[in-house]
Amino acid sequence: MIHHSPLDNVRVILSHTSHPGNIGGSARAMKTMGLSSLYLVNPQSFPDNEAYVRATNARDILDTAVICSTLDIALQDCVLAVAMTARARELTHPVLDTRQAAQKLVAIATKSPVALVFGRESSGLTTAEVTKCQLTVHIPTNPVYASLNLAAAVQIMCYELRMATMDSECKPPRHEMQQLASLNEIELFYQHLEQALIAKKFLDPQQPKRLMQRIRRLFSRTTLEKEEINILRGIIHAFEKEEP
């Protein structure tokens, strides 16, 4: 049985793209994040060699891209369409942030096709196009320089979609896969170190100040592994020995 990802149900629609390089860059961005369904509404130049150059090994996505004459055709069968806009609009749709939108899209895409709609490089989506969508999403940008490249905007949304699919499969970081030291082993390390420091007169047991507390605080932040305790105790042992 083939495992289907909700990302298979997310369609990226690029409307009236001027630069074929951006179509290729968008295809690459999609494929790196596991999306594959690309729809092009009236692209200015496609197929085009520049698109294939920018796509590198995501050429298969360009080969299977669907070219449509209107946004209505591109949206066929979708149950939710999200308009990607750079500007605030006078009469806005409900606006979700990128993260909320990605979660909503992935949740719906487990069952039905959904679409992300991107407009022209120069002017974005027209008001008529936004009206065809149910939600508006604005990628947060620097207020003094909001000029996000089209493929970069596609990259960010596809990344958020992939992150949204991973939320449930959160795996422990690699570090926690190692064999961790027991509290008792850690305690024996501190005792060993303390005795060695007293022997070397670095620590005065009559006036310990807070030396051992500070050392404990440092190592408490690390979640020590068994192997690391062995190394640390080996080092103390080596330092304890007098030169022959």
Added chain:
Amino acid sequence: MIHHSPLDNVRVILSHTSHPGNIGGSARAMKTMGLSSLYLVNPQSFPDNEAYVRATNARDILDTAVICSTLDIALQDCVLAVAMTARARELTHPVLDTRQAAQKLVAIATKSPVALVFGRESSGLTTAEVTKCQLTVHIPTNPVYASLNLAAAVQIMCYELRMATMDSECKPPRHEMQQLASLNEIELFYQHLEQALIAKKFLDPQQPKRLMQRIRRLFSRTTLEKEEINILRGIIHAFEKEEP
């Protein structure tokens, strides 16, 4: 009074970039998200017209980019360096996901400079370069096509950083309010320890195995404070002294 954003303290370091277009694309990606500090370690071709074309109106970031001959120079003054890697490594640093890393970077950047380090387009960062960093971050990608464009990877991390600054509850954890050790101070501590271990014959410079790598990995997880480096070096110094 000028309002300073933590993003002003985040340095993007591109090491040995082959294609100047990617430098320009990265500059644009940074500026859209409000970052401005770009460092280039041995770029293959820079300044270069292609970089300026791809940067569009982010040319000011290219004009003020700092060109360095080594990663060490580029990292100067930073208290935290994050290695961006596409591959899992045998002996890894702690791995954070993009979102956790962005939160940590922004929290620390409220006080001190931090760096994001990106490697070559073809092969990423070298092991030696990763070793200079304290944390590793892997952008989640499609397992069958992980070929993220360099500028796209910069875009995703800068976006996550901007999102992290917008998280109003994002306050630095208590630990991060302490004065953190600089990377140079940490490096001197490792060198001091290594020399002491060689003198005590615990470490054979002919057969070092991976002892220092393991020790670096342990301490990299902690974000060491200046005060702690002083304690650790004091301990090594005490151990070095022979009994009177």
